[in-house]
Amino acid sequence: MNRLKVLLRTMRLMATLAPGKVLAAALLAVAGALLPAASVAILSWSLQLLVEEARGGSGAWTGGATVAVLALATASTLTFLFAVGQRYNETLLRQRLGNAVIDRVLAKVLTLELRHFEDAAVYDSLERAKAGARSRPHQVFAGLLATVSSLVTIGSVAALLLSWSPLAAALMLVSPAPLAIAQVVHHRTRWRVEYARSADQRRLFYLEYLLTNDKAYKEIRLFGLGPLFRRRYAAVVDGFYDVDRRLEGRHAVACALLAMCGAVAVGLALLLMVQDAVRTGQAGQFAGYVTSVVLIQTSMRAFFEGVAKLYDDSLYLCNLFEFLDLPVQERRPSVAPFPGSLRKGIEFRDVSFTYPGTDTPVLDHFNLFLPAGRCVALVGANGAGKSTIVKLLTRFYEPTEGVILVDDVPLAAYGLDDLRKHVSVMFQDFMEYEAPARENIGFGRVENMSDRPGVRRAAERAGALSFLDPLPSGLDTTLGRWFEGGRELSGGQWQKVALARTFFRAAAINVLDEPAAAIDAAAEAELFARLTNAAARSTTLLIAHRFSTVRAAADHIVVIDAGRVVEEGGHHELIATGGLYARLFRLQAAGYQDEPSDAVPR
Numbered sequence: 001m002n003r004l005k006v007l008l009r010t011m012r013l014m015a016t017l018a019p020g021k022v023l024a025a026a027l028l029a030v031a032g033a034l035l036p037a038a039s040v041a042i043l044s045w046s047l048q049l050l051v052e053e054a055r056g057g058s059g060a061w062t063g064g065a066t067v068a069v070l071a072l073a074t075a076s077t078l079t080f081l082f083a084v085g086q087r088y089n090e091t092l093l094r095q096r097l098g099n100a101v102i103d104r105v106l107a108k109v110l111t112l113e114l115r116h117f118e119d120a121a122v123y124d125s126l127e128r129a130k131a132g133a134r135s136r137p138h139q140v141f142a143g144l145l146a147t148v149s150s151l152v153t154i155g156s157v158a159a160l161l162l163s164w165s166p167l168a169a170a171l172m173l174v175s176p177a178p179l180a181i182a183q184v185v186h187h188r189t190r191w192r193v194e195y196a197r198s199a200d201q202r203r204l205f206y207l208e209y210l211l212t213n214d215k216a217y218k219e220i221r222l223f224g225l226g227p228l229f230r231r232r233y234a235a236v237v238d239g240f241y242d243v244d245r246r247l248e249g250r251h252a253v254a255c256a257l258l259a260m261c262g263a264v265a266v267g268l269a270l271l272l273m274v275q276d277a278v279r280t281g282q283a284g285q286f287a288g289y290v291t292s293v294v295l296i297q298t299s300m301r302a303f304f305e306g307v308a309k310l311y312d313d314s315l316y317l318c319n320l321f322e323f324l325d326l327p328v329q330e331r332r333p334s335v336a337p338f339p340g341s342l343r344k345g346i347e348f349r350d351v352s353f354t355y356p357g358t359d360t361p362v363l364d365h366f367n368l369f370l371p372a373g374r375c376v377a378l379v380g381a382n383g384a385g386k387s388t389i390v391k392l393l394t395r396f397y398e399p400t401e402g403v404i405l406v407d408d409v410p411l412a413a414y415g416l417d418d419l420r421k422h423v424s425v426m427f428q429d430f431m432e433y434e435a436p437a438r439e440n441i442g443f444g445r446v447e448n449m450s451d452r453p454g455v456r457r458a459a460e461r462a463g464a465l466s467f468l469d470p471l472p473s474g475l476d477t478t479l480g481r482w483f484e485g486g487r488e489l490s491g492g493q494w495q496k497v498a499l500a501r502t503f504f505r506a507a508a509i510n511v512l513d514e515p516a517a518a519i520d521a522a523a524e525a526e527l528f529a530r531l532t533n534a535a536a537r538s539t540t541l542l543i544a545h546r547f548s549t550v551r552a553a554a555d556h557i558v559v560i561d562a563g564r565v566v567e568e569g570g571h572h573e574l575i576a577t578g579g580l581y582a583r584l585f586r587l588q589a590a591g592y593q594d595e596p597s598d599a600v601p602r
Contacts, residue, residue, distance in 0.1 A: 006314045009321060010140045017100040021093040022141070028089060029145040032082040033152035036295050039075040090142065097141070098134040104324065105133045111328045114396035115356055122326070124198035129323035131194075131201075132316040140313045147306035153299040167272055175265035175297075179258040180304025186251045187312035193243060195319070200236050207233045266297065335413040338422045341508050342372035342539050344407045346393070351402035352563075353388060362388045364563040365402070372407075375540040377554035379547075379581060385563045386543045387428075390511050393541070394423055424507035428514045428543075430498035432489075434480035437468050440497050441475075444504035455504060462500035467493050510540045515549070547585050557581065 014022050109126070116122040207229050210216045220226050348368040354361045362385045370376045378386045391397050392404060395416055404411040411419065424444065433440045441458055442449035449455075455475065459465045471477035471487055478486040479497070489497065499515055544550050550557055551571050559567035559574070559581045567579045574581040 006317050006321065007140065007144065007310070010137055010314075010317055011144075013101070013137060014097065014141050018093055018096045021089055021096065024089050025086070025093060025141070025145060028082060028086045029149045030152060032079075032086060033149035034156055035075065035079050035082060036153045036157060036299070038156075039079065039291075042071045042075050093141075094135075094138045097138045101133050101137050101320070105129055105320075108324050108326070112326070113329055114391065116326070116328075119356075120199070123202060125319070125323045125326065127198050127202050127205075128195065128316075128319035132313075132320055136313050136316045136320065140310060140317060143306050143310045143313060147303055147310060150299045150303035150306060154296060154303060157295050157299065167269075175262040175269075175300070179255060179262060179301075180308060182251070182254045182258055183305060183308035184311050186247075186254075187308050188315070189247060191312060191315035193247065194316075197240065200240075204233060204236055207236075332415060336409050338414045338418045339407055339508060340422070342407055345372040345374075345539060346370040346509070346541075347405040347408075348389070348392075349403050349405060351392065351399045351404060353392060353397065353400050355397075361400070362563050363392075363399075366560075366563060366565065368558060368565055370539055370541060371556070372539050374555045375542055375553055376556045376558060377542040377544060377550045378558050378560060379544070379550060379584065380560040381584075384560045386560065387513070390425060390427075390513060390541070390543070393509075393511065394425060395419060422508045423511065424502045424505035424509070425511040426498050426502040426513060426515055430495070432480060432494050432497075434478070434482040434486065436473075436476050436478050437464075437471070437497065438475040440479055441500045441504050444501035445506070448504075455500075458500040458504035459497075461503045462496045464493070464496040464500045468497075508538055510538050511543070512540065513543045514545065515542070547588055 105126075112122070210220065211226065211229055211233075220229070346369070348366050351363055351366045352361050353363040353366075366385070366389075368389075378389065380386055388397075392399055393411075395411065398412070406414070433443065435443075437459075438452070438455050439449065441455045441464075442451075444458070456465070459468055459475065467489070468475055468477075472485070479489060479494075480486045481488050495515070499512075502510060502512070540553075542550070542553055554571075557568060557571060557574060558565055559579070561580060567574055567577065567581050569577070575585060576582075
């Protein structure tokens with residue numbers, strides 16, 4: 001991305017997010033930049049006036065001395081006041097812009113599709129964007145203001161200096177240039193190094209997460225993984241350090257050599273100024289010379305460093321805009337309203353699907369019908385395509401071939417928001433939100449979170465009230481241990497909370513992925529008694545490996561293998577057929593049967 005375009009885009013972003021503060025910052029910066037030249041002129045004039053008063057020999061305090069002192073005091077006071085105003089405005093602007101840009105990044109994240117989150121390159125792009133999102137935009141704006149301010153100061157002071165000694169002014173203006181060029185080259189190299197580190201930075205974040213997160217604590221301690229992960233972390237950061245040490249060492253040597261060249265130029269300029277002051281006998285002008293040298297040196301250094309920093313920040317902002325510009329699927333409005341309850345059902349008609357970046361189809365001309373108001377169970381080995389069916393039904397992915405119909409209307413005809421409002425999924429890897437139990441359940445339908453009786457009914461249907469009510473604040477108790485006053489739940493209890501969240505959604509379609517995986521047999525029987533009643537009001541797709549789950553809840557069983565339906569029917573019908581379902585059932589049942597009496601003890 002062109003650097004100028006990046007700067008212009010950043011300025012437009014600033015003006016959109018905080019127009020008043022941006023304008024105030026610009027005005028204060030320009031006004032503050034003009035003060036140094038005015039101060040130099042006032043200092044030179046005042047000092048010369050005082051010298052001439054002293055030469056008069058009266059020894060009395062005169063009006064000229066009063067004017068000189070007042071002028072110097074006024075210049076000093078204005079400089080201080082402008083600095084205070086700039087600091088105040090900059091502090092508020094930095095916070096406002098940082099929060100707003102992070103919000104833009106989070107808003108972009110919410111538009112990404114599942115395929116983006118399964119792509120390491122997108123994660124790298126997100127990591128690079130987050131690294132500069134909070135600070136870089138303001139740094140660019142502040143750097144641009146500082147650069148312009150320095151340029152204004154340089155121009156105004158140089159105009160004074162040129163009127164006194166053109167050659168000295170020229171030497172002062174060119175002396176910092178070589179060092180500034182070295183800074184630009186260094187920032188470019190640094191950015192390339194940081195860009196190449198994106199994947200390793202994510203690896204560091206992951207290792208930190210493992211070593212500091214309660215979810216990983218038990219295995220980290222039990223398997224003694226802590227020292228291993230620390231060594232891996234140290235290996236990465238030590239590699240970073242070695243690269244940085246060499247990079248900064250070369251830069252330091254270059255800066256030292258170029259700074260000495262600049263010092264020679266400044267020395268020549270000072271020599272010319274001293275000679276001129278001695279020749280003219282103007283003490284005030286000499287004081288102006290010295291002050292101008294300091295101001296120009298400081299401003300020139302600030303200008304060239306500002307240019308280099310602007311270049312550096314613009315490189316990192318390229319990362320931010322690269323992420324914000326990621327193409328996403330356009331959310332089209334519904335062609336037809338999604339039905340509140342299904343009349344016919346859901347049909348997968350000749351659906352094939354291959355994950356992006358792979359060649360092997362997960363679903364191959366897959367056909368399935370889920371009747372409205374019924375509970376259909378999907379059974380199959382790992383990798384058969386069960387989870388992919390859920391991703392297609394919720395439109396996290398689109399079929400490669402074929403069509404999915406809901407009440408004879410193509411799924412793609414429904415808007416994403418409308419579709420997902422009417423579909424509820426309890427994923428196998430469901431979330432455990434570190435939030436009050438009421439919110440954990442209410443997240444199922446955010447717009448109805450304040451429906452306290454509804455939340456309670458959902459918790460009761462899922463069998464969660466028995467352990468939520470006794471908590472210190474009941475449903476208002478925070479779950480998890482991350483925040484003060486939180487209470488941790490068992491795996492089975494968390495699963496019931498997730499199921500309550502699914503029930504609270506009151507969707508036309510329910511998808512339950514291993515809903516009984518973490519609960520005991522008695523709780524499972526109770527759960528499916530409740531689930532059977534709930535299924536009568538919705539169309540339910542049940543994914544399970546436990547055949548007790550399938551038998552208890554499903555009206556119809558579909559067996560899939562290698563992305564195709566190979567069997568379907570009722571439990572007894574499929575057992576009688578003696579196919580894949582029967583083999584899987586007997587294999588699982590064998591684990592619950594007594595060993596033969598002649599089994600060899602072990």
